[in-house]
Amino acid sequence: xxPLQILNLGVCDYLxxxxxxxxxxxxxxxxxxxxxxxxxxxxxxxxxxxSAEDGHILFAEDYLREQGVEIHKxxxxxxxxxxxxxxxxxxxxxxxKHGGIGIRTFVENLEQLFIRLLKEExxxxxxxxxxxxxxxxxxxxxxxxxxxxxxxxxxxxxxxxVNTNMSHFQLIVPCGIADRGVTxxxxxxxxxxxxxxxxxxxxxYFCKVFGYEGVKNCSYEAGEFKVGTENT
Numbered sequence: 001x002x003p004l005q006i007l008n009l010g011v012c013d014y015l016x017x018x019x020x021x022x023x024x025x026x027x028x029x030x031x032x033x034x035x036x037x038x039x040x041x042x043x044x045x046x047x048x049x050x051s052a053e054d055g056h057i058l059f060a061e062d063y064l065r066e067q068g069v070e071i072h073k074x075x076x077x078x079x080x081x082x083x084x085x086x087x088x089x090x091x092x093x094x095x096x097k098h099g100g101i102g103i104r105t106f107v108e109n110l111e112q113l114f115i116r117l118l119k120e121e122x123x124x125x126x127x128x129x130x131x132x133x134x135x136x137x138x139x140x141x142x143x144x145x146x147x148x149x150x151x152x153x154x155x156x157x158x159x160x161x162v163n164t165n166m167s168h169f170q171l172i173v174p175c176g177i178a179d180r181g182v183t184x185x186x187x188x189x190x191x192x193x194x195x196x197x198x199x200x201x202x203x204x205y206f207c208k209v210f211g212y213e214g215v216k217n218c219s220y221e222a223g224e225f226k227v228g229t230e231n232t
Contacts, residue, residue: 028095
């Protein structure tokens, strides 16, 4: 088994991370890099996927921008979602054809990742929904999933609510689902979680589910992607 390449951007604004995604997608399409998982924490931002309805944003854009919340329309699947501090966002830049699995299996693996992590590390029973993608606890979504595929390479990905400001979800109809709630790890455990440690857990369970052994930490500076040393 080979190691998983991880690019941890730390706190990064949405558009900067999006441009990095596009660059790495182009590089992966040309086989210039291996499959890479981007991990990032965004300042407050609302994104609209291909099936998003304007009515699912409940406040005027001017008001949202005054509150420090950006709005961006993007090409991923899904409806309206929110990203913000305390949320672990992951963008897998993966050649699914090379990996030998389809997009449905890829999404199911992402769901299984968080179901296993929540049960094995926090004793929280989570599961899938027969209608909606993502990971759910007692009818509330804790991880949203929305992908796009460009010439066989994935982008966008998942958003895992750890210490997220849940009041910001009241600005939208999350994922366009009006009759379901959202939750976070902090809400479920009753205490603020160690964000860095939880990010390490996400990477570890990604390796377990997708069949990687250890990780290679990568960097991205001035448009240059560099692969670092391997950590087991």
